Amino acid sequence: MKDDINCIADRLSTRDTLDDRIDEAFGTMRNMGFEALIYDYTPMPCDLGGQIEVPSLLKLRNVADDMYDYWCNRDYFRIDPVQRLAMQTSVPFFWNYDPEIETKISRFMTDETKPVSDFLRDHDMLAGVTVPVHMPRGDYATVTGVRYGARKDFQGDAMRVLADFSLFAQLFHEAAYELFDDAVLNTSRVRLTERERECLAYSSHGLSAKEISRIIDRSVPTVVMHLNAAARKLGARNRTQAVVRATQCRLLDPVPSYKL
CATH class of the missing domain: 3.30.450.80 (Transcription factor LuxR-like, autoinducer-binding domain)
Incomplete structure (x- = not known):
């Protein structure tokens, strides 16, 4: 054969x-x-x-x-x-x-x-x-x-x-x-904004909302708002589950190099 x-x-x-x-x-x-x-x-x-x-x-x-x-x-x-x-x-x-x-x-x-x-x-x-x-x-x-x-x-x-x-x-x-x-x-029915995807992508690297806020130059409450909105759209109970589901749906882009 x-x-x-x-x-x-x-x-x-x-x-x-x-x-x-x-x-x-x-x-x-x-x-x-x-x-x-x-x-x-x-x-x-x-x-x-x-x-x-x-x-x-x-x-x-x-x-x-x-x-x-x-x-x-x-x-x-x-x-x-x-x-x-x-x-x-x-x-x-x-x-x-x-x-x-x-x-x-x-x-x-x-x-x-x-x-x-x-x-x-x-x-x-x-x-x-x-x-x-x-x-x-x-x-x-x-x-x-x-x-x-x-x-x-x-x-x-x-x-x-x-x-x-x-x-x-x-x-x-x-x-x-x-x-x-x-x-x-890519047939995911979930639609995340560019900022929601960005915050989740950094979160997938283990960064806190405070650390993400420094990288993207936004306030901590704004980062938390984006993360919570993404989790809600993904039907996730917490941030960790949101990252897993976003990864499964191929919604996360690679993050650029960063310094904390």
Whole structure:
């Protein structure tokens, strides 16, 4: 597979647009026995309330046109059993929505997730393999290959290509990630002012309000006001939590060098 992967990498790199690279990836997946591709990415896996975040990017190939609307606009992504499992593991896994077949997603299939199960069964998208991609900064993607119909031999076929598909999925994601724009990479719904971000950034370095006030040449009450406003917008209980949440949302810029 090593030589094949090198060839795949070369082919992906020659494609100039994100959609072209996804088309190239789908062609490779079809050669592995998959009939549809689902690829999603979000810079923040969960929102500030702890719910699975709707992805900033969802790309589909050979999938029903209305799936995007249901998963992104009607929030099916948040209750998708495959996504709930993928959030908790970095290991590729096989899944099946046939109620008579036990797979790792079975424990997530409840009354709450029934709309997802019903949609996929109605569209004959019963089984597939998903590769979770967890990145160092907390952003997250999944690459999924789907086989239509309830063919009992698919699990065996999928397991035989699982290692190769996992390697390919990581390679494909890296190639796709290179072409993401700012709108994909940052979807935070929280809007902090420039001064709020600045004060939080200094706070993330362990500086007190008094120390920050000296650096930015503002009064201590003004700094405290900015920090409190930022914490309120972020739904944080204290300054430390505000810094953590702002970091998760990628709202903090690097601070310039400073002297106290």
